[in-house]
Amino acid sequence: MGLILYTRIPAALFWIVAFPVVMLLGLGTVFGGTETGDRKLVWEQSGPPSPADALLIAALSERGTAVDPLSAADAEARWKGGKLPAMLEGRDGRYRLRINNYLVGQAMQTEAMVQEAFLVAQARAHGLADPARIPVVMSSPGGHRGGPYAAYLLPGLLGLNLLMMGVFSTGIVDVTLRAKGGYKRLATTPLPRYVYLGAQLTVRIIVVLIAAALLMLVGALAFHIHNEGSYAGLLLVQMLGAACFISLGYLLASFAQTPEVYSGIANLTFLPLMLLSGVYFSLDGAPVWLQRTADLLPLTPLLRVLRAIFNDGADLASQWTGIAIVAAWTTLLFAVATRRFKWV
Amino acid sequence: MTDCLAIEAIGLRKSFRDVQAVRGLDLRVVRGEVFGLLGPNGAGKTTTLEMLEGLVLPDSGQIRVLGMDWRDHGTAIRTRIGVQFQSTELDDQVKVREALEMFGSFYPRARAPSELLRLLHLEDKADAYQRRLSGGQRQRLALGLALVNDPELVFLDEPTTGLDPQARQGVWDLVRQLKGEGRTVLLTTHYMEEAEVLCDRVGIMDRGQILQLGTPRELIAGLQQPSIAEIEFLGSAPDVGPFTAQWGKPVEVKEQIWAVPLADAKKDLQSLLVCIEALNLPMQQLHVRRASLEDVFLQQTGRSLRD
Numbered sequence: 001m002g003l004i005l006y007t008r009i010p011a012a013l014f015w016i017v018a019f020p021v022v023m024l025l026g027l028g029t030v031f032g033g034t035e036t037g038d039r040k041l042v043w044e045q046s047g048p049p050s051p052a053d054a055l056l057i058a059a060l061s062e063r064g065t066a067v068d069p070l071s072a073a074d075a076e077a078r079w080k081g082g083k084l085p086a087m088l089e090g091r092d093g094r095y096r097l098r099i100n101n102y103l104v105g106q107a108m109q110t111e112a113m114v115q116e117a118f119l120v121a122q123a124r125a126h127g128l129a130d131p132a133r134i135p136v137v138m139s140s141p142g143g144h145r146g147g148p149y150a151a152y153l154l155p156g157l158l159g160l161n162l163l164m165m166g167v168f169s170t171g172i173v174d175v176t177l178r179a180k181g182g183y184k185r186l187a188t189t190p191l192p193r194y195v196y197l198g199a200q201l202t203v204r205i206i207v208v209l210i211a212a213a214l215l216m217l218v219g220a221l222a223f224h225i226h227n228e229g230s231y232a233g234l235l236l237v238q239m240l241g242a243a244c245f246i247s248l249g250y251l252l253a254s255f256a257q258t259p260e261v262y263s264g265i266a267n268l269t270f271l272p273l274m275l276l277s278g279v280y281f282s283l284d285g286a287p288v289w290l291q292r293t294a295d296l297l298p299l300t301p302l303l304r305v306l307r308a309i310f311n312d313g314a315d316l317a318s319q320w321t322g323i324a325i326v327a328a329w330t331t332l333l334f335a336v337a338t339r340r341f342k343w344v
Numbered sequence: 345m346t347d348c349l350a351i352e353a354i355g356l357r358k359s360f361r362d363v364q365a366v367r368g369l370d371l372r373v374v375r376g377e378v379f380g381l382l383g384p385n386g387a388g389k390t391t392t393l394e395m396l397e398g399l400v401l402p403d404s405g406q407i408r409v410l411g412m413d414w415r416d417h418g419t420a421i422r423t424r425i426g427v428q429f430q431s432t433e434l435d436d437q438v439k440v441r442e443a444l445e446m447f448g449s450f451y452p453r454a455r456a457p458s459e460l461l462r463l464l465h466l467e468d469k470a471d472a473y474q475r476r477l478s479g480g481q482r483q484r485l486a487l488g489l490a491l492v493n494d495p496e497l498v499f500l501d502e503p504t505t506g507l508d509p510q511a512r513q514g515v516w517d518l519v520r521q522l523k524g525e526g527r528t529v530l531l532t533t534h535y536m537e538e539a540e541v542l543c544d545r546v547g548i549m550d551r552g553q554i555l556q557l558g559t560p561r562e563l564i565a566g567l568q569q570p571s572i573a574e575i576e577f578l579g580s581a582p583d584v585g586p587f588t589a590q591w592g593k594p595v596e597v598k599e600q601i602w603a604v605p606l607a608d609a610k611k612d613l614q615s616l617l618v619c620i621e622a623l624n625l626p627m628q629q630l631h632v633r634r635a636s637l638e639d640v641f642l643q644q645t646g647r648s649l650r651d
Binding site: 184191 | 397398399419422423425427429447450451452489493
């Protein structure tokens with residue numbers, strides 16, 4: 001019954017099932033990273049390419065970067081557009097790389113590549129062998145294998161989805177039912193509470209698992225990323241995460257009388273958890289105290305465990321600290337939420 | 345004796361923080377009767393009902409429903425009662441027939457949805473979403489959900505509030521049918537005519553207590569002034585001061601009508617006419633009617649029900 005109702009609320013279905021897929025496709029593609037061959041470098045040129053320029057163009061092209069030669073006016077217009085991380089200027093050996101200080105992260109990659117190509121072009125101009133490079137190997141922290149950004153993102157989205165389900169979907173329904181007298185009406189029937197709450201939990205867990213399956217399917221089809229660990233372990237950790245965040249949802253709901261108040265409370269909880277958890281990016285650059293705090297919140301260790309399993313094929317035993325933190329949170333949240341839960 | 349009582353409540357009290365919602369209420373509802381709790385908003389009707397339905401624990405007092413105590417036989421009572429709230433907001437995404445099926449699944453034994461749809465005259469709305477229903481249809485569905493388990497005792501909290509006259513008539517027909525089937529009905533209302541038309545017995549409630557109890561006819565007959573003369577003016581009524589001074593008893597003023605309670609229509613009408621004549625009142629019409637439950641309430645509390 002509850003499942004049918006889900007299909008009748010397109011918004012709910014979107015946030016839980018489609019949203020993670022959209023995020024994966026969108027962010028995974030934009031920050032695709034490792035694939036080469038389709039990068040373009042804008043080059044402001046005032047005349048036809050000299051032999052030195054031709055050598056640089058060849059060296060760039062070997063590194064998967066095509067040159068987009070533009071006149072000074074056109075190049076300036078592109079630069080003003082604000083989307084270029086970096087732009088090459090000058091000709092015949094006297095070059096300058098202009099870097100957009102808002103997009104330093106992306107520009108640095110371009111810079112490294114252009115510098116390397118320049119060294120190669122210079123060596124060739126003097127009839128020397130190409131300079132040697134330190135070899136680079138792509139690998140994930142668990143050392144299992146390299147993967148695109150989407151592979152970092154996917155387990156994060158799996159975990160984030162659990163949080164969204166708990167804090168938004170569960171909590172909102174709970175507050176609404178209580179505010180509009182739905183629970184009261186149920187309380188006049190002989191239906192035991194645990195049956196009703198059990199049904200709510202079952203429906204939510206089924207929806208989350210469907211969403212997870214879809215996400216992994218899209219990940220496999222679009223980015224060729226696969227679960228490296230055991231599906232049983234992944235399932236178990238997701239169930240634990242679901243229990244943790246659904247408890248959190250019920251607990252938050254017990255503090256709000258109306259759905260309007262609740263959405264404030266929910267966002268106030270959701271946003272810090274999400275931003276500190278490293279769903280989309282690593283928190284490496286943040287102050288140490290903030291990282292330590294984030295480590296103790298439930299989402300961060302959950303994501304770490306999910307990533308370890310999914311990306312590196314870790315077994316559950318090696319992840320016991322993360323699992324213990326999430327389990328401790330679950331116990332605490334469940335205990336307080338049950339104590340505060342009211343039918344009427 | 346207790347076997348023929350559907351509800352027996354003794355000395356019910358309930359306070360919310362510093363508000364005493366119900367203060368020492370006794371109530372006996374006989375099996376098979378339609379009993380009405382009548383009173384203005386805030387009289388404590390809903391709190392009383394919720395205590396009887398087992399939703400709210402009374403601060404003190406005793407309740408037996410169908411001969412059983414809530415503390416020991418909660419599930420058994422719930423299986424045999426039906427409850428309709430003032431406003432039941434169900435999930436908008438549930439269709440009418442599904443709602444009946446879903447609530448039916450909560451009980452060990454349930455009536456077939458098709459049978460209920462026929463009873464409620466909602467057959468052509470069976471597959472409609474609830475948000476598409478009119479107010480009257482929603483109310484009938486809420487009533488249907490209260491009847492899904494074939495209950496012996498039905499609680500209806502203001503079943504016709506906010507309905508248009510035609511929809512109200514539809515709910516009244518349903519309540520009469522329930523009585524015809526031998527069920528006990530306890531309803532609350534602040535519509536006098538509803539209580540007069542539907543109820544075998546009425547309890548008039550105000551400020552958390554039952555002031556008076558009886559059949560509508562008894563209550564009206566028990567009035568000191570069982571008839572009301574209504575003097576109607578064209579346009580606005582003149583100042584009532586000189587009239588009350590001469591008449592000597594209180595008069596209720598409603599816009600362009602003066603309602604004058606009469607103890608004995610035959611004798612008092614005479615003196616009323618003399619009084620009108622003497623003051624030369626610009627009267628448009630005069631008519632005399634039997635007092636209603638509304639007048640009972642007014643005379644009991646000195647206040648109008650609709651305040």
